[in-house]
Amino acid sequence: MAVRRAFANSVLLLILALGLATSLFFNFRSLSEIRSLQGIIDEYALREKILEKKVQNLQDAAVPGPDWSERASISTGDPREEALEDLLSRKDLLPWEGVVGGTMRIPGKSDIWFLGPSWCMAYIEDGHIGGYMLLSYEIPGPGGIRWKLLDAAPLE
Structure with a gap:
């Protein structure tokens, strides 16, 4: 009976360890994707600032028209x-x-x-x-x- 219980505990521990390993794997993978997406967001934010500056420069250089x-x-x-x-x-x-x-x-x-x-x-x-x-x-x-x-x- 003690052997059975020890075996059952070992199997349960193995299942928990596999679950934890799987969870950590997907967590790290998600973090990696989040970092990648954050890099893309940062790049587009920089592009937006550059474009806003270019638009402002064009507006400053534009000849005013009639109202x-x-x-x-x-x-x-x-x-x-x-x-x-x-x-x-x-x-x-x-x-x-x-x-x-x-x-x-x-x-x-x-x-x-x-x-x-x-x-x-x-x-x-x-x-x-x-x-x-x-x-x-x-x-x-x-x-x-x-x-x-x-x-x-x-x-x-």
Whole structure:
């Protein structure tokens, strides 16, 4: 009977030892994974700080544009969109005629930049020649935009 009890205790002790060893194995493995994940988190936190700094530098270097929210009160819709559409339709403002059968135009909305409170620069081309024009503009009331060509420079 004593031998049986000793054997049973030995088996129980062996099972407990295996359970403890298994638990320690998975615990150390989990700790290793946690450390690895913490390293990844730290790396992304550093990248986030670097990107935030780059965004701040870009914002500091950006040319201020008009306050569209202020102009929304005198506009029937989105004042920026209205200004873009209006300028794209204004062939009378283009400083040069097209050459070799080309039609001078502003290629698209992405070729128009608003500067400060009332200036605009646009790239123009006809497929053969191109350049930039600088304009001033005023939005006196709903549905009206006044443009004035200030300067133009062809690309060499």
